[in-house]
Amino acid sequence: MNDLSAEAPSTVRSSPDEGEVIEVLRPEEQTLPVVFASPHSGTRYPESFINASRLDAAMLRKSEDSFIDEIFAAAPRFGAPLIKALFPRAYVDPNREPFELDPAMFAEALPSYVNVHSPRVSAGLGTIARVVANGAEIYRDKLTFAEAAERIDALYRPYHQALQGLLDDTRRRFGWCLLIDCHSMPSVGGPMDADSGKTRVDFVLGDCFGASCAPVITNHVDRVLARGGHTVTRNVPYSGGYTTVHYGRPRAGAHVLQIEINRALYMNETTYERLPGIAPLSAHVEGLMETLAELCAQVGA
Numbered sequence: 038m039n040d041l042s043a044e045a046p047s048t049v050r051s052s053p054d055e056g057e058v059i060e061v062l063r064p065e066e067q068t069l070p071v072v073f074a075s076p077h078s079g080t081r082y083p084e085s086f087i088n089a090s091r092l093d094a095a096m097l098r099k100s101e102d103s104f105i106d107e108i109f110a111a112a113p114r115f116g117a118p119l120i121k122a123l124f125p126r127a128y129v130d131p132n133r134e135p136f137e138l139d140p141a142m143f144a145e146a147l148p149s150y151v152n153v154h155s156p157r158v159s160a161g162l163g164t165i166a167r168v169v170a171n172g173a174e175i176y177r178d179k180l181t182f183a184e185a186a187e188r189i190d191a192l193y194r195p196y197h198q199a200l201q202g203l204l205d206d207t208r209r210r211f212g213w214c215l216l217i218d219c220h221s222m223p224s225v226g227g228p229m230d231a232d233s234g235k236t237r238v239d240f241v242l243g244d245c246f247g248a249s250c251a252p253v254i255t256n257h258v259d260r261v262l263a264r265g266g267h268t269v270t271r272n273v274p275y276s277g278g279y280t281t282v283h284y285g286r287p288r289a290g291a292h293v294l295q296i297e298i299n300r301a302l303y304m305n306e307t308t309y310e311r312l313p314g315i316a317p318l319s320a321h322v323e324g325l326m327e328t329l330a331e332l333c334a335q336v337g338a
Contacts, residue, residue, distance in 0.1 A: 039082045058192050061120045068116030070211035072203045075121040075219045076131045077102035091177045099169040100126045102221040108319050109219050115326040129188045131196045132278040137163040144179040172228050213290030218280050224301035238268040243277035243295035249285025250292040257332045265321045
């Protein structure tokens with residue numbers, strides 16, 4: 038197992054056991070009805086995966102939300118848990134349905150319950166991705182469905198079981214919950230994106246065009262980030278993924294907001310090194326967290 042983040046300069050990090058596939062950072066006492074999630078910042082690349090790929094280690098990292106778990110690591114200090122996947126998105130993507138798979142990747146026919154027609158599958162970015170974020174093909178040879186099912190059982194399901202548990206616990210404690218799904222985006226739209234070649238704003242907030250989160254929450258986050266001098270847009274080019282759609286039920290007291298952060302604010306997108314901007318960015322995120330108690334009192338009233 039290779040932790041490719043070790044190539045970048047180090048910061049203070051927790052050290053989960055080698056066999057763990059997720060990590061949950063918890064506050065001493067949860068005081069906010071909020072859960073933070075970082076599904077795409079994992080850096081533990083199985084040796085077998087690297088050997089099976091036609092790409093080198095640096096190219097495999099193109100799909101990573103590098104350092105997003107660090108940027109949101111202060112969540113427990115503000116009374117909210119943070120769950121993060123330790124496995125990489127290029128290996129298994131937890132922000133997909135359990136079985137969104139491209140049949141062209143496999144040596145045999147796929148079971149009838151597999152979703153082979155979603156837009157994400159068409160783009161090569163299913164639960165088991167065919168390509169990395171810049172469109173480069175990952176695998177030399179075709180996979181077996183058994184390989185995909187094993188990854189989903191070993192990695193995807195534990196992530197969502199843990200996430201569901203955190204949300205259920207939060208709703209029992211507070212009567213409602215807010216999940217903030219934390220992501221990063223390339224600074225320029227890629228070849229498979231609708232905004233290909235265009236420079237992106239600092240933050241994109243995704244609430245499925247108002248379907249996954251109460252407007253008061255999205256408005257608050259937008260206002261706080263903009264007050265910090267950042268450019269913010271909503272739902273374009275990212276309105277939310279599987280997590281936002283699956284868990285967002287505002288009328289039932291379950292809100293989900295996806296946050297995408299422009300990588301150029303805090304990292305070198307070629308070398309995967311942290312830039313000095315990561316410190317002020319993390320401070321701005323902490324500033325947002327500090328405002329959530331007032332927001333949650335308003336929403337829960």
